[in-house]
Amino acid sequence: MAGRRSGSALVVLVVLLAALAGCGGRSAADSATADVQRLLDRRAAAVVDRDPRAYERTGTGTDFATLRALPVASWSYRVTAVRRTGDTATADAELRYRVAGYDRAPVTAGRTLRLSRDADGQWSVDTDRPAKKSAQQLWDQGTVHLVRGRHSLVLGVGQSGRSLRDFADLADRAVPAVSDAWGTDWSRRVVVLVPKSLEGMAGLLGSPASSYRGIAAVTTGATGARDRAPADRIIVNPDAFALLGGLGEQVVVTHETTHVATRARTTAATPLWLSEGYADWVGYRAGGRTPAEAAPELSRAVGEGRVPTALPDDEDFGFTGDASRLARSYESGWTACRLISDRWGEARLGEFYRAVGEHRERAGAVEDAMRTVLGTTPEAFTEQWRAYLRDQLG
Numbered sequence: 034m035a036g037r038r039s040g041s042a043l044v045v046l047v048v049l050l051a052a053l054a055g056c057g058g059r060s061a062a063d064s065a066t067a068d069v070q071r072l073l074d075r076r077a078a079a080v081v082d083r084d085p086r087a088y089e090r091t092g093t094g095t096d097f098a099t100l101r102a103l104p105v106a107s108w109s110y111r112v113t114a115v116r117r118t119g120d121t122a123t124a125d126a127e128l129r130y131r132v133a134g135y136d137r138a139p140v141t142a143g144r145t146l147r148l149s150r151d152a153d154g155q156w157s158v159d160t161d162r163p164a165k166k167s168a169q170q171l172w173d174q175g176t177v178h179l180v181r182g183r184h185s186l187v188l189g190v191g192q193s194g195r196s197l198r199d200f201a202d203l204a205d206r207a208v209p210a211v212s213d214a215w216g217t218d219w220s221r222r223v224v225v226l227v228p229k230s231l232e233g234m235a236g237l238l239g240s241p242a243s244s245y246r247g248i249a250a251v252t253t254g255a256t257g258a259r260d261r262a263p264a265d266r267i268i269v270n271p272d273a274f275a276l277l278g279g280l281g282e283q284v285v286v287t288h289e290t291t292h293v294a295t296r297a298r299t300t301a302a303t304p305l306w307l308s309e310g311y312a313d314w315v316g317y318r319a320g321g322r323t324p325a326e327a328a329p330e331l332s333r334a335v336g337e338g339r340v341p342t343a344l345p346d347d348e349d350f351g352f353t354g355d356a357s358r359l360a361r362s363y364e365s366g367w368t369a370c371r372l373i374s375d376r377w378g379e380a381r382l383g384e385f386y387r388a389v390g391e392h393r394e395r396a397g398a399v400e401d402a403m404r405t406v407l408g409t410t411p412e413a414f415t416e417q418w419r420a421y422l423r424d425q426l427g
Contacts, residue, residue: 065156066115069124069148072156073110080108080130092158094146099172102179103188106133110144120150125164135186135224136264138255143167168239171226184208184222191229192271200225200269203283207290214315215383219294224266225286231272238268244352249273249285252292265293280320288316298390302398305350310366311386314374317367324371324425328364330357332426340419341365372421377407 072091079088085097107130114125124146129139143164148156163169171177175190182201185208189197204223212221228234235242238251245251254265267289277285291312292299299308317327325332334340345362352359373382385406392398403409409417 065117065122066112066124068156069115069122069146070110070112072148072158073112073124073126073146076158077108077110081105092148094158094161095172096176099176102177103172104133104179104186106131106136107139122148122150122156124148128170131264132186132224135220135222137220138264140264140266142170163239166239169236171228171237174228174233174236185225186222187225187227189227190233192227197227200227200286203286204267204290206283207287210287210319211290211294211315214318214379215291215294219297221294223290223293224264225269226266227269227271229271231270234268234270237266245270245273247273247356248352249277249281250289252289254293254296265296267293280322284313284316284320288312291315295386298387300390300392302392302395303386303390304344304395304399305347306344306362306366306369307386307389307399308366309350309363310368310370311382313363313367314370314382324368328368328426330360331364331368331422334361335422335426340422342419343415344369344418368422368425369418372418373407375421376417381406 076088076091079085079091079097080100083101085101088097109129110126111129112124112126116123126144126146128142128144130142131137131139144167145162145164146158147160149159150156163173171188171190178189178192178194178197180187180189180194180197180201182205185201185204187197187201187204189200204225208221208223212219226237228237231246232242234251235245238245238253248270250267250269252265252267267286274282274285289312292308295308295311313327320327331341341361345365349358349362370382373385377385385402388402388406389398392401400411403411403414407414
């Protein structure tokens with residue numbers, strides 16, 4: 034009997050403890066997550082308010098001076114995990130921020146923060162770094178400097194003010210040139226990031242430096258966002274850019290600005306020969322270069338009797354492949370767009386680009402747009418393009 038009563042009391046005690054935990058108990062991990070989220074909320078508010086003292090009260094991790102030049106319209110963290118060991122913790126968080134006057138959609142970045150707790154139980158940030166497999170942000174590489182243009186915002190690290198002003202001038206010429214070709218139904222302003230080196234560019238893209246060696250610039254941003262302008266960034270490789278002449282610099286920046294303008298109309302249906310070829314077409318449109326000057330690798334191949342049998346596939350545009358093959362792929366896309374412009378007109382080229390992007394998937398997109406906009410077929414167009422190469426480059 035005594036043993037039975039003791040057993041019953043133990044069961045009741047366990048049930049009561051479980052009920053109490055379910056009704057109001059909160060684990061140490063849950064408490065730490067909530068505390069860290071509140072800390073990062075204060076940190077985010079300090080960035081938006083440009084309040085260095087409030088920022089410093091949340092800890093260190095990132096020197097506020099590195100962020101001071103960045104004009105942000107919004108900044109927020111969402112804590113996704115906290116791993117606590119005594120008075121230290123590691124938190125995973127999603128950072129979302131918008132550059133004022135330029136971004137309608139936020140940039141999203143994974144961050145890993147290390148934190149410590151003082152004797153009063155208050156958490157503070159010790160380090161704030163890119164999460165594993167996440168790209169760096171510009172301020173991770175040093176103090177950000179800013180130059181504003183008429184149509185551009187240039188943010189740089191390790192660059193002189195004169196250099197950043199030169200990029201702003203290039204972008205300010207590119208924006209109206211792109212609008213003249215594509216139209217004005219886009220934001221008509223660009224953000225240019227200029228890191229210190231190729232390695233800095235690779236860090237911003239979260240890829241090995243070898244992937245971008247010889248590539249002067251790339252544009253990042255979500256495609257097909259028709260209801261809102263994505264947070265596009267033109268990211269410069271200063272090592273490769275320094276090898277360009279004045280015309281080459283302008284072509285590159287105009288090319289990348291074209292990607293910003295056409296982003297909402299570029300979808301999974303758009304082949305790279307069209308998106309890259311159109312960007313090159315806009316870039317060279319007012320440059321005065323002859324076809325042979327603008328397409329030297331393809332011109333060499335055609336002169337040797339090696340006329341391409343088909344437009345390049347997306348795989349032909351990989352940065353890690355053969356440099357000559359990559360150049361011929363870009364030049365092939367450019368000459369195809371130039372053919373459309375010459376034979377059907379500039380307006381029809383833009384209409385063709387938009388018509389391809391209207392499709393949800395690749396299959397049938399080019400075929401349908403060629404039929405409805407150009408009144409031809411891919412097979413007939415390819416033969417016209419090959420003849421055009423012989424005429425222009427042979």
